[in-house]
Amino acid sequence: MHFSDYESDQSRLYNAHHGDINSAESKSKVKNIWKITAYLTLITLIEVGIGLYSHYSHAEGGLKTAYNIIFILMTLLKAGLIVSIFMHLGDEVKSMIMMILIPLTLFIWFTIAFIADGAFWLWINQHVYTWSK
Amino acid sequence: MSTAAIDKKQAWGGGQSPFQLSYGKIMMWFFLMSDAFTFGAFLISYGTTRFASVLWPDSNEVFASFPWFAPNGGAPMAFVSLMTFILIISSVTMVLAVHAGHCNDKKQVIKWMLWTILGGIAFLSCQAWEWMHLFHHNGTLWGSFRNGEGAEVLPHLFNHSHIAALTAKEGAEFVTRESADAAHKFFNFFFSITGFHGAHVASGVVLNIIILLNTINGTYEKRGHYEMVEKVGLYWHFVDLVWVFVFTCFYLL
Incomplete structure (x- = not known):
């Protein structure tokens, strides 16, 4: 392909999957999206649960630090799921x-x-x- | 174009996109990278200030209200959990709009874009309530707690046992001064960072509405693809991504 070919028409570089929305492939992709949604919600609920437990049990010192490390790891996990699945970065070269x-x-x-x-x-x-x- | 995998040696030889992506999408990623560093700088300066302070407001005391159910506190984390859930769901409806775009299904794109816009407006409404509540309840906005003003609400914003222990050690005057200073900084960062994020959500809603109108008008149908939905989708997911970090830094840690 010559340089000018994609320089002039960017849409040639757009390689979307042109399947029917009711196809089996499409349905499995939608199912995966809802699965990731469930994960994100579950992680958030666990974070809130730990946060409330930490508050009402008056966690201090090393225990509080341990909770904070868990929060940061869960945040990075959520960020990873959003970027790789929702933003499709995982599908790029x-x-x-x-x-x-x-x-x-x-x-x-x-x-x-x-x-x-x-x-x-x-x-x-x-x-x-x-x-x- | 051919979608076959590009040979590594040929990839950078010219005549083709080494990333197999269009200019617009790569530029959106670059923009989001720069924005990530802006938000990162904000949150890290918040952390630095917090580490440099003797005391810091307790998020479980500051953010403990919920409209109707607990307007005067007593429900820590509840409202922000709802806000987080709303933003996650609006991110999901956005992926579904992008997916419908891949399938060139105009009706489904319209449906999911509408839900996404609704989610964005719901989130902004929640944020407006939270800000108004903080202002009416504690009198907090940018610049609060300077020159001893508003000192009477200060004890309600901190962990009570921390305040008691520090008062016993350093005296009441020290604690009042340090807690006013910490609360002043805390709210400056809170309103600046959630405000900057809210401005991103608001502009995201505007972009989503433009994309929705273009979809309804058949612009993308004529073009043959819905890549614009995907590009604006990247921005929308990024806004959700930033909130994940704001949520952790302000409400959890």
């Missing part, structure tokens, strides 16, 4: 998936660096600048 995912790994540094900075700021306020007392 590998180089496209990598182009989206690799820059996002910056968040690992970004989160750790800034949160640590905040914690250090608190520490220095409490231990060095004692005027705040």
Whole structure:
């Protein structure tokens, strides 16, 4: 295919599945969408359940940290389901998936660096600048 | 075009899309990446400020009201769970609209786009209620709790045992000053971040309405495909995705 072919008509690059909506293939796809919906709802319910239990049982310290780690893991799981299934990123070619995912790994540094900075700021306020007392 | 897998060596040789995607869809992904970093920066600065604070408002105390059933608190997490569920469902109806578009089924696209728009409006209405409630109940908006104003509601926004322990250790004056400072920052971040997210939902609803009108007018039927539904769908799912993180950062952690 010549360069100008898709440069002029972008719709040539759009390879959607032109099946009938009542076909078996279509029905199994819809079924999968509802399955993912059930997962997302279930994960959210578990999060809310843990959150309420943590609140009413007055969880502190290490236990609270453990709950928070569970919340973050469940959030990432939900994000993964939305991006790979609902946004169809899982169906794209590998180089496209990598182009989206690799820059996002910056968040690992970004989160750790800034949160640590905040914690250090608190520490220095409490231990060095004692005027705040 | 041929949809056969492109040979890796040939993929970047020119003359074809290495990603097998149209320009518009790749650009939507790039836009969403930049938006993800904007939201990420907001949420991380929220986390940094929280880690730098002696005290922080307890979401179970701040967000504990539900219209009609618990207008004065007592139902932590309930209302935000409903909002989260509404947004998840509107994301699902959007995938179903995209799926109907794949099948070139105009009627089904219209049906699911209508549900998606309804879900978006329902979410925005919930958010409007939540904001109004916080304002009327606690007097909170941007800039609250400066110069000692509104100090009487402060004890209701924090974990009571944390406040009691810190008062015993540092004294009441310290706790009042630190809790006012923390609540001031908390609400600035809350209204800015949920406001920025709400603005995304609102513009998403407008885009969805445009797509719905185009579908009804037969624009995509004539074009032969419903890729526009898919592109706007990406944006709509992203808005849901951001909410997943906002929900965790503001209501769970």
